[in-house]
Amino acid sequence: MxxxxxxxxxxxxxxxxxxGAAAIGVGLIFGNFVxxxxxxxxxxxxxxxxxxxxxALAEGLGIFAFLIAxxxxxx
Amino acid sequence: xxxxxxxxxxxxxxxxxxxxxxxxxxxxxxxxxLAAFAAIVxxxxxxxxxxxxxxxxxxxxxxxxxxxxxxxxxxAGKEGMRFFPFVFTLFxxxxxxxxxxxxxxxxxxxxxIVVTFAFAAFVITLxxxxxxxxxxxxxxxxxxxxxxxxxxxxxxxxxxxxxFLSRPVSLSVRLFANILxxxxxxxxxGGFVVMLLGAGAxxxxxxxxxxxxxxxxxxxxxxxxxxxxxxxVLTCVYLNDAIHPxx
Amino acid sequence: xxxxKNESDQELRARLEKLQAELGSKEEERRAEIGGGLPVGGxxxxxxxxxxxxxxxxxxxxxxxxxIGWQADGWFGxxxxxxxxxxxxxxAAGFYNVFRFAAPKDARGGG
Numbered sequence: 001m002x003x004x005x006x007x008x009x010x011x012x013x014x015x016x017x018x019x020g021a022a023a024i025g026v027g028l029i030f031g032n033f034v035x036x037x038x039x040x041x042x043x044x045x046x047x048x049x050x051x052x053x054x055x056a057l058a059e060g061l062g063i064f065a066f067l068i069a070x071x072x073x074x075x
Numbered sequence: 076x077x078x079x080x081x082x083x084x085x086x087x088x089x090x091x092x093x094x095x096x097x098x099x100x101x102x103x104x105x106x107x108x109l110a111a112f113a114a115i116v117x118x119x120x121x122x123x124x125x126x127x128x129x130x131x132x133x134x135x136x137x138x139x140x141x142x143x144x145x146x147x148x149x150x151a152g153k154e155g156m157r158f159f160p161f162v163f164t165l166f167x168x169x170x171x172x173x174x175x176x177x178x179x180x181x182x183x184x185x186x187x188i189v190v191t192f193a194f195a196a197f198v199i200t201l202x203x204x205x206x207x208x209x210x211x212x213x214x215x216x217x218x219x220x221x222x223x224x225x226x227x228x229x230x231x232x233x234x235x236x237x238x239f240l241s242r243p244v245s246l247s248v249r250l251f252a253n254i255l256x257x258x259x260x261x262x263x264x265g266g267f268v269v270m271l272l273g274a275g276a277x278x279x280x281x282x283x284x285x286x287x288x289x290x291x292x293x294x295x296x297x298x299x300x301x302x303x304x305x306x307x308v309l310t311c312v313y314l315n316d317a318i319h320p321x322x
Numbered sequence: 323x324x325x326x327k328n329e330s331d332q333e334l335r336a337r338l339e340k341l342q343a344e345l346g347s348k349e350e351e352r353r354a355e356i357g358g359g360l361p362v363g364g365x366x367x368x369x370x371x372x373x374x375x376x377x378x379x380x381x382x383x384x385x386x387x388x389x390i391g392w393q394a395d396g397w398f399g400x401x402x403x404x405x406x407x408x409x410x411x412x413x414a415a416g417f418y419n420v421f422r423f424a425a426p427k428d429a430r431g432g433g
Contacts (some may be wrong), residue, residue: 049368052369052370059377230411234418235418237386237415239381239421241386249374301370
């Protein structure tokens with residue numbers, strides 16, 4: 001039983017690495033957006049909404065990693 | 076200072092029990108009354124003069140009215156206008172409760188998941204009941220888009236059902252999470268200021284969290300108004316699904 | 323008929339410009355969808371509201387799928403396969419929600 005709880009904590013810490021992966025994903029999206037915007041500035045404003053939608057999706061998956069970490073930590 | 080303290084329910088006045096259920100008057104109920112009162116004062120007070128060239132208060136109410144009316148008409152069509160009082164009430168109430176919650180030392184209603192879930196459950200119940208009343212069981216055609224071959228349909232119908240059931244959850248969680256996150260951030264940054272001031276030499280750095288709080292307040296104002304608006308717009312979209320099912 | 327060719331030309335041009343202005347404003351009205359006409363924040367507010375909506379609809383679909391699967395497991399005792407099935411369906415429903423929300427904007431010419 002004690003082993004299980006210490007492994008739970010280690011697992012919670014490992015699951016939280018997923019939020020870093022989400023940060024990388026969001027950074028990729030906005031980096032590519034800025035890259036494209038510097039090449040074609042007039043079309044950039046229209047695609048800003050799509051950039052935010054993509055960032056929200058990537059962030060959503062990071063939230064699940066966070067949820068799992070919280071579940072493991074609090075159980 | 077605990078940033079969670081601002082969300083605690085506190086009883087005001089004497090405890091009042093019905094059949095063992097605690098229904099005493101809490102600060103949440105007080106702020107609900109305040110938000111409703113503010114909405115009523117805004118609309119009645121603004122239209123009491125009925126000038127042809129509106130003064131400022133009347134112009135504000137007219138802008139709100141036109142805004143919500145355009146939104147309802149453009150998303151739900153002419154028949155959706157019968158829901159206009161409901162959507163207008165919802166929008167004004169959420170807007171007022173959000174704005175009142177931005178004032179320091181107040182209690183913000185939409186940061187309670189039970190309040191936002193009550194709003195969302197009411198909207199979805201209205202959608203389902205009106206769809207059933209209007210179209211009978213043809214309302215279930217909402218889940219079956221036409222022009223889809225049968226094997227795909229077997230997978231598509233549970234997906235559509237799950238997508239429909241996720242609407243109240245997403246409505247309530249969106250409003251709740253945005254406002255909760257905003258208020259907690261404000262409280263945490265405020266706590267930083269106090270901590271820095273009390274730490275002797277670090278007090279020189281204390282204007283930085285204050286600037287952060289000011290910037291966060293601007294963002295919070297935008298996000299709160301936006302969330303009230305998004306709630307109202309999505310309500311109109313879901314009502315449109317009830318009026319014209321089976322896109 | 324009309325007096326003088328120049329006058330009718332100018333009249334025509336004036337009418338053309340007026341019609342074009344009206345068409346432009348009608349086009350703007352038509353393009354005003356979710357978040358359009360928001361008095362606060364302009365296009366940043368529109369993008370923020372789209373982002374929040376997408377995030378919450380995606381997460382909510384997965385949560386609802388997981389909840390249904392977990393509850394059905396409790397009723398039918400088929401741990402954990404129904405949970406896995408409905409979780410997968412929830413992920414698909416989440417993507418479907420996002421697609422239905424974001425796609426019409428793309429089909430309308432990319433802004």
